[in-house]
Amino acid sequence: MARPRATRANAFAALLAIALGFAIATQVQQTDQSGLEQLREDELVRILDDVSQEQGRLASDTRELESSRDTLLSGVDSSAEALKSAQERLDTLGILSGTAPxxxxxxxxxxxxxxxxxxxxxxxxxxxxxxxxxxxxxxxxxxxxxxxxxxxxxxxxxxxxxxxxxxxxxxxxxxxxxxxxxxxxxxxxxxxxxxxxxxxxxxxxxxxxxxTALHSLQDPRYARPVPAPSK
Known part of the structure; x- marks a missing residue:
């Protein structure tokens, strides 16, 4: 096959592509850098405080779940603990599904x-x-x-x-x-x-x-529970 020739049109197209790529890279870099730089100091403090509060809440949830797991695995009063855990889970699901106030x-x-x-x-x-x-x-x-x-x-x-x-x-x-x-x-x-x-x-x-508003659950038309595997 014939080797492509370096015409003025090809050179112009190459320069245009390079310039376009440079412009896109510069815009992305400026966008990344200006995400927080444009915020005021009080807004940055508020964002940091929100993140810290969320981190604390997640850490607390993790400790509670680990404590419940350890209690269930220990076998000490496991029946009562399992019943309590199931009731707490039921209450949580009721709130999330909207069926409980x-x-x-x-x-x-x-x-x-x-x-x-x-x-x-x-x-x-x-x-x-x-x-x-x-x-x-x-x-x-x-x-x-x-x-x-x-x-x-x-x-x-x-x-x-x-x-x-x-x-x-x-x-x-x-x-x-x-x-x-x-x-x-x-x-x-x-x-x-x-x-x-x-x-x-x-x-x-x-x-x-x-x-206090409640959501009424409807029976699914298509979805069905997966049968338990036979032993």
């Missing part, structure tokens, strides 16, 4: 939307921020939020899993109050986005709130 520290978020401009996507963003901040149970209006909860716009309101919710929107979340409140107020976050919609939001931290 929950109480604990958390936040109450109120979104006043007189012009009805806040969309379902905005409420979903708020839910995601709360979950990322460690929310363990959430209620919006009279609807308990669970893993398969869905949101849709509905003529000046929002439909949540088939139930209409009108403003002002009330969101209750159980978890670390300071962490969740900080998550709502991060630059470009939910509070700022809500203001951009022409609405207002308030976040109230509380030592104890109650989430």
């Amino acid at each position: 929950a109480t604990g520290p958390g936040v109450v978020i109120t979104i006043n939307d007189p012009d009805r401009k806040v969309s379902a996507a905005r409420l979903l963003d708020a839910l995601q921020e709360l979950r990322d901040a460690g929310a363990e149970a959430v209620q919006i209006g009279d609807v308990r939020v669970v893993a398969n909860t869905w949101f849709a716009d509905a003529n000046g309101g929002v439909e949540i899993s088939g139930r209409r919710v009108d403003p002002p929107y009330s969101i209750k979340a159980i978890g670390d109050p300071a962490t969740m409140a900080s998550a709502m107020d991060i630059p470009g976050g939910v509070s700022e986005s809500v203001r951009g919609d022409g609405a207002t939001s308030t976040v109230r931290q509380a030592d104890s709130i109650e989430i």
Whole structure:
């Protein structure tokens, strides 16, 4: 085959590719470096505090699980300990699945939307921020939020899993109050986005709130438990 010739067009294309690659690399490097550099000192301190609190919570959970494991393996009063562990697990699953009421520290978020401009996507963003901040149970209006909860716009309101919710929107979340409140107020976050919609939001931290809305479980249409293997 003939050897390719170094024409002016080929040289120009090569220079263009090099310049484009350099520009992309420079942009990626600047993006990586500016992720935290653009934040104020108080914002950096708040992020560090949130990370420290989350680390402490995970360490505490790890110690509790290891203690339960050691007690079960020791065989000392194993029946009572196993029953207690099963009941605690059942209570936890009830809260996570939304079939049991929950109480604990958390936040109450109120979104006043007189012009009805806040969309379902905005409420979903708020839910995601709360979950990322460690929310363990959430209620919006009279609807308990669970893993398969869905949101849709509905003529000046929002439909949540088939139930209409009108403003002002009330969101209750159980978890670390300071962490969740900080998550709502991060630059470009939910509070700022809500203001951009022409609405207002308030976040109230509380030592104890109650989430009483319950989720009704439905039998799965397709999924079935895996049969236990025969011995």
